[in-house]
Amino acid sequence: MPEPSQANHPAAEPDSAADAAATLDPQDWQALRVQAHRMLDDILDYQQHIRQRPVWQPAPAAVRDTFQQALPRQPQALSAVHEDFMQDILPYAIGNAHPGFMGWVHGAGTPVGMLGEMLAAGLNANLGGRAQVPIAVERQVTHWMRELFGFPENASGLFVTGTSMANLLALLVARTQALGTDTRRQGLLAGGEQLVAYASAGAHKCIYKAMDVAGIGGEFLRTIPLDGNFRIDLAALEQAIAEDRAAGLKPFMIAGTAGSVDVGAIDPLPQLADLAQREGLWFHIDGAFGALGMLAPDIAPRLAGIERADSIAFDFHKWLQVPYDAGFVLVRDGNLHFDSFALPVAYLSRDMRGMAAGSPWPCDFGLDLSRSFKALKTWFTIKVYGTERLGRMISATCELARYLARRVADAPQLELLAPVELNIVCFRYRCPAGSNADLVNAAIVVALQESGIAAPSTTTIAGHLAIRVAIVNHRTQRPDIDALLRATLELGEKTLASGVGQGASLNGFGFGFGLRQDAAE
Numbered sequence: 349m350p351e352p353s354q355a356n357h358p359a360a361e362p363d364s365a366a367d368a369a370a371t372l373d374p375q376d377w378q379a380l381r382v383q384a385h386r387m388l389d390d391i392l393d394y395q396q397h398i399r400q401r402p403v404w405q406p407a408p409a410a411v412r413d414t415f416q417q418a419l420p421r422q423p424q425a426l427s428a429v430h431e432d433f434m435q436d437i438l439p440y441a442i443g444n445a446h447p448g449f450m451g452w453v454h455g456a457g458t459p460v461g462m463l464g465e466m467l468a469a470g471l472n473a474n475l476g477g478r479a480q481v482p483i484a485v486e487r488q489v490t491h492w493m494r495e496l497f498g499f500p501e502n503a504s505g506l507f508v509t510g511t512s513m514a515n516l517l518a519l520l521v522a523r524t525q526a527l528g529t530d531t532r533r534q535g536l537l538a539g540g541e542q543l544v545a546y547a548s549a550g551a552h553k554c555i556y557k558a559m560d561v562a563g564i565g566g567e568f569l570r571t572i573p574l575d576g577n578f579r580i581d582l583a584a585l586e587q588a589i590a591e592d593r594a595a596g597l598k599p600f601m602i603a604g605t606a607g608s609v610d611v612g613a614i615d616p617l618p619q620l621a622d623l624a625q626r627e628g629l630w631f632h633i634d635g636a637f638g639a640l641g642m643l644a645p646d647i648a649p650r651l652a653g654i655e656r657a658d659s660i661a662f663d664f665h666k667w668l669q670v671p672y673d674a675g676f677v678l679v680r681d682g683n684l685h686f687d688s689f690a691l692p693v694a695y696l697s698r699d700m701r702g703m704a705a706g707s708p709w710p711c712d713f714g715l716d717l718s719r720s721f722k723a724l725k726t727w728f729t730i731k732v733y734g735t736e737r738l739g740r741m742i743s744a745t746c747e748l749a750r751y752l753a754r755r756v757a758d759a760p761q762l763e764l765l766a767p768v769e770l771n772i773v774c775f776r777y778r779c780p781a782g783s784n785a786d787l788v789n790a791a792i793v794v795a796l797q798e799s800g801i802a803a804p805s806t807t808t809i810a811g812h813l814a815i816r817v818a819i820v821n822h823r824t825q826r827p828d829i830d831a832l833l834r835a836t837l838e839l840g841e842k843t844l845a846s847g848v849g850q851g852a853s854l855n856g857f858g859f860g861f862g863l864r865q866d867a868a869e
């Protein structure tokens with residue numbers, strides 16, 4: 349990369365007055381404003397004209413090399429650094445803002461959410477606690493979520509980075525419920541019993557991770573098989589609970605999934621709620637993207653039972669399109685939530701008046717003390733678009749998925765691998781007997797990603813590698829689906845013709861990738 353020419357950028361002259369004051373504010377606010385508006389225009393241009401770009405492109409070595417520089421000792425002009433961003437960073441993002449991005453489950457973001465985030469950064473509020481209205485904004489979002497999910501007045505909510513963290517916090521509250529608050533001081537062994545949790549084979553791996561880091565042990569998350577519709581098998585679940593009780597273990601939590609990451613399946617929530625009640629277990633729901641389907645009148649009825657959960661984990665950064673990151677945990681029993689994280693010592697230093705008022709604080713409900721103002725971009729998004737429009741956008745992604753499923757069913761070269769429950773379509777390119785369909789389909793997905801036309805991901809369905817299209821993006825429209833299908837058929841034919849999947853190794857054809865990519869998000 350050529351060095352940006354200094355001529356284009358007013359040099360950041362060492363300024364003795366500024367140095368003396370040690371402030372980082374500009375000497376010339378007017379010049380900063382001009383540059384700031386340029387930066388805002390550039391990023392809005394990116395969003396407005398994103399269709400003209402490839403979904404994704406690999407970064408050339410020269411670009412990657414620019415991130416191997418030594419620690420900068422001397423100042424550079426903001427305009428020069430922004431130019432670096434425009435040249436070397438912006439074109440090489442993963443592309444989830446692009447309508448052709450259909451991989452994993454990523455939100456696209458919106459200009460409104462971006463502006464909310466910009467204001468939050470300008471305010472630089474720390475949402476750990478204290479008497480400040482930004483915390484009232486977070487509580488406002490909590491009220492809205494109580495209303496949406498039919499949770500009681502006493503329910504508590506907290507913004508976190510994502511559903512992985514939200515699942516962990518919910519699991520820790522469930523642990524407190526099972527073992528009492530003494531465990532917080534004495535550790536898991538003091539209870540003398542081994543906790544066990546249950547989730548389906550389609551549950552997200554972050555639940556395993558939460559069991560691991562909570563010290564309970566990943567092996568004590570029982571993986572319950574799926575039924576024919578990719579939902580947790582209730583009979584197998586009941587049996588596993590009975591076996592664990594018989595073995596002297598202590599079942600404590602069922603983690604249902606509302607919108608599985610692989611295929612978008614929704615576990616039978618009312619039956620799970622009944623079972624959890626009968627067994628005296630905590631009923632958690634991982635609704636990372638699916639829970640906000642509550643905003644869509646055609647999806648909400650399928651989430652019936654969610655109002656009976658003890659806790660729900662979900663993301664505003666997926667279906668609601670809030671810019672990353674914005675996860676949320678909602679807990680029915682706010683007191684228990686508080687008792688699971690608040691430290692009495694810290695709590696005593698609160699006040700009725702002044703800046704230490706307003707207790708309890710967000711830091712009493714989770715692990716983070718310093719916290720960003722994620723609530724603001726979410727508040728902007730919900731207020732500006734309104735829930736009806738957001739719900740229609742969510743419905744539209746499901747309608748597109750059904751459209752894709754119909755087109756797949758009509759194409760003799762393709763076959764659907766799972767029913768389309770929500771917004772996720774899993775299918776594959778049919779291969780002649782004797783060829784390795786997994787290799788062929790993996791190659792097609794990589795070729796699609798490298799084409800810049802569309803970016804699906806892969807997953808494994810009943811032992812078969814599937815092309816997985818998750819339509820989470822509010823920008824995606826029918827022509828984008830058509831382009832995906834056209835490219836899939838073309839690349840499928842080419843891949844078969846090239847001999848991939850017929851005994852030859854993929855790497856021999858220049859495909860340098862691992863075959864199994866898990867649908868991690």
Ligand SMILES: *Cc1c(COP(=O)(O)O)cnc(C)c1O
Pocket residue numbers: 453509510511512513552554605607608609634635636637663675868869
């Ligand atoms: C995305 C997802 C997660 C993980 O959420 P993050 O926000 O990425 O931490 C967990 N469960 C499901 C079902 C998901 O779709």
